Amino acid sequence: MSASIEDVATLAGVSIATVSRSLRGLPDVAPTTRARVLAAARTLDYVASPFAARLASGRTATIGAIVPFVNRWFFGEVIAGAEGILREADYDLLLYNLDDVAGRERFFARMPVRKRVDGVLVISMLLADEELAALKALNVPLALVGNGAPGAHSVHIDDTAGARVAVDHLIGLGHRRIGLIGGRMDDPMRFTAAGDRHQGYLEALDAAAIPRNPDLEAIGYFTFDGGEEAMKSLLALPERPTAVFVESDEMAYGALRAIRREGLRIPQDIAVIGFDDHVTAELLDLSTVRQPVQEQGAKAARALLDAIADPSAQPRELVLPTELIVRNSTDPSVPPL
């Protein structure tokens, strides 16, 4: 096996306590002693066994990240953002991918994070009361990305405001008959974006004194196919909308396809704006509302580290700004790709 703290102590001619202190940069070690220890550690290529250190100190130097789907764009970005900050601080990132409702139940039934993390990062999940309670019972700081919860740190955008900006943009272009394509509010994974963005849509209409029209609101799955289906239903209306606000870019891609299949032109016949600024939104020339994704992960990780350093600190809520990105799918004056 590899070198242990004893080996280093022997080689440096000091006690293991001094090795421990030297290596961790604790005060009260003579500079020359420390140098000797560092040299010994280096020649033996020594690293402390994290498990022994964790057992002895009680600190795990690990963050658990709970994510619905690692393999979706948004979540991957958030994790990348968080990982960078954590790695820098020498924290490990333990990944829990829920995958579906069954996986989510399994996670909360078994609570595999117990006794193994100093903090928990929950990505884009609206937690049920019992779930929140279960996580709080871990007695470690909790940070949420995407929405807030009492007693937890949180980093998110203002979905409602973002949606309002998108719809205002359509109104500014002269549209009055504006459709909505959105996700179900009762999504099984309980994402909150759908509800909030729907709300923003309604507020924008109200502010412009455009009457609400439930016929123009098409709800479906928060996916490409869901968007396509929803758009089809709007196109089948006796009087179809001249513009649609779609609650996510992925749904918007489906909407674009439905519109093109119908032989209609974008944006002349129907203008489309999405939400997220997904990687391929630019490629598809889709107007959208950009949200900082990696940054949400990074900020949440930072919040956790701060909370671990100072457990008495109050939970903070951080709201990051969104940005309207105008492309050719809404504005014909923007040159197409």
Place this chain on the structure above:
Amino acid sequence: MSASIEDVATLAGVSIATVSRSLRGLPDVAPTTRARVLAAARTLDYVASPFAARLASGRTATIGAIVPFVNRWFFGEVIAGAEGILREADYDLLLYNLDDVAGRERFFARMPVRKRVDGVLVISMLLADEELAALKALNVPLALVGNGAPGAHSVHIDDTAGARVAVDHLIGLGHRRIGLIGGRMDDPMRFTAAGDRHQGYLEALDAAAIPRNPDLEAIGYFTFDGGEEAMKSLLALPERPTAVFVESDEMAYGALRAIRREGLRIPQDIAVIGFDDHVTAELLDLSTVRQPVQEQGAKAARALLDAIADPSAQPRELVLPTELIVRNSTDPSVPPL
């Protein structure tokens, strides 16, 4: 704090050794005793401290996954595949995201996986000799996704064969002037796909007795922009190709854009086929070569678990099949979206 093994032992009226045995399902425990222990553990909501267990047993029950970019489609899928298998086996997944060349160097300089994993999963990286040596020095099983290495388990596709199928498809459609858009062989992250796919392109031409033509080979970054630039250079040729094989779907998206901007029609003026079957390939109606991605992660994770269970087992190499997906970007007889 939460319950310890002692608490359970006391409540069940047995020794801690018996608790340990009962909870881990070891033999030689009387059924009634085991039942009593399980009941006690349940009422105390007890889980063993993983750190104590790991220190005592020497098994970490965690796998380190080293990935260039969590936030890219391919890698996210691989991780999702691996995570599922590992979670099922009660293994933790420790994520190391390299992010760039500097991150890669930092990783290998510090080797943060030391003393903390029972196995290492390396995703899509061609390891330099020193890197491979460093990982082998960990003395734990090593599994690679995307390419092989002596002494390591590996799961990958046959990139060369896949590329050949793609180019054969173009040849079958009557094309003779077939361009290539590919990544640099000397990619800083050292992905191997570029070289292998390039090779397949050449082999397909040779097999069809179509002379190679270096002018038709455009090399760039393995990204959307790289593909766009490369396509532009092909379009600028005095005699442009009638079809292009692009080594990745993401590059192909860029190529599609360059072609459309030039006012040319796909596939009538130029046929385009990509590689990967990236999520949005269907949306963009792009013909491609599909590779099983999650499955590669799952199979590699399985290989690691097997190797941990039986360290004497020889490293195995698993090659998964690819599949040609014909869409409208190459074949006009396939109805467009």
Place this chain on the structure above:
DNA sequence: CTGAAAGCGCTAACAA
């Protein structure tokens, strides 16, 4: 400034 020694909460012989 440094060392001795007592844990941290388990697992794994070894006895009984």
Place this chain on the structure above:
DNA sequence: TTGTTAGCGCTTTCAG
């Protein structure tokens, strides 16, 4: 079948 006990490799008092 069960209990006793010696570690696992550190961190952290507490003396010195």
